[in-house]
Amino acid sequence: MHCHSRPAPPAAARCCARRPHLAIRAQQVAGQGKVYIDPTEKEVAAFAPATVANLGPGFDWMGCAVEGEGDVVTARVLPDRPGQVVIDSIQGDGGRLSLDAPKNCVGIAAIETLKLLGAAPSCGVALTLQKGLPLGSGLGSSAASAAAAAWAVNSLFGCPLPKEQLIYAGLASEAAVSGYHADNVAPALLGGFCLIRSCEPLDLQRLAFAGELWFVLVNPRFEAPTAEMRAVLPKEVPMKQVINNCAMGGSLVAGILLGDAALIGKALNSDAIVEPVRGPLIPGFGAVKEAALAAGAFGCTISGAGPTAVAIVSDPEVGQRVQAAMVAAFKAAGGLEVNSAKVVRLDNEGAKRV
Ligand code: HSE
DSSP: OEEOSOOOOOOHHHHHHHOTTOOEEEEEETTEEEEEEOOSOSEEEEEEEEEEOOOTTOTTTEEEEEEEEEEEEEEEEETTSTTOEEEEEEESSTTOSOOSGGGSHHHHHHHHHHHHTSSEESSEEEEEEEOOSOTTSSSOHHHHHHHHHHHHHHHHTTOOSOHHHHHHHHHHHHHHHTOSOOTTHHHHHHOSEEEEEEETTEEEEEEOOOSOOEEEEEEESOOOOHHHHHHTSOSSOOHHHHHHHHHHHHHHHHHHHHTOHHHHHHHHTTOSSSHHHHGGGSTTHHHHHHHHHHTTOSEEEEOTTSSOEEEEESOHHHHHHHHHHHHHHHHHHHOOOEEEEEEEOBOSSOSEEO
């Protein structure tokens, strides 16, 4: 996938031509032509996976989706409230997320998706969110919610928009909660590895990976809000560190394209800019990294803004040993119990109906 342009408002005629089943119709309203889009279903549920972004030197420009838990959003037609978005309920957030749609990432993603449809929705949308991912975990929790919401709403109207275009809806949502970066929301929608060249205008590349690759993800019981973890980033960076991260970022891409898990691990392990300032804020992270490498991981770093630690292996049995070592190190060196620890593969599908 290679996507360069801003989202051209999808003209109704074009949508109809491409997808003849779509219920788009023109109506005369007070003497003016207005184009409406009707839902094609009453209710749709969509799932979006966890994501790992950053992958070491891939800060804000490289992320990938991983199998396992994710968030599920159900979108239901509200027949008599055209264009409105409401949130009916949220489960799994401990009551911490707002039910006010414009203040919630699923609400924002749904509102933006309706705008992207290119025609006025003839109904409103009611959402429910089931959080499978912990908040502030470094596993792309907000992006999974936004991606699932965008895909559920798009599906409610017969999927007039490609996933690439829905990244804009996800970006609007991410901007409100963690910053204007697509390294989580692009892979949450598209699956696989996504290299983000630019968000404005959106320019990204989905990279295929053919090889044995497993992610060891250990999420300790500690919260690292993205906004706080971004506040510690350096404003200026010495040239030596820039050169290192460019070389390692290139190696990361090479490792993906070559299907070389060892090279991905080595690159991911070698961030000289972000990990050195964020690592000390996560209790025990330094020891966790050492333990992962000693147990056979090719590399280990902070997943996203943390506190989850991610290690790379090419063999799930090695992954189990690495996982045990990381869990023990979080406890011994950081005094942290873990919420979850798992060895998972790349998710190549991204957001999907469930
Ligand atoms: N790239 C982002 C960061 C991901 O590390 O701050 C977390 O939202």
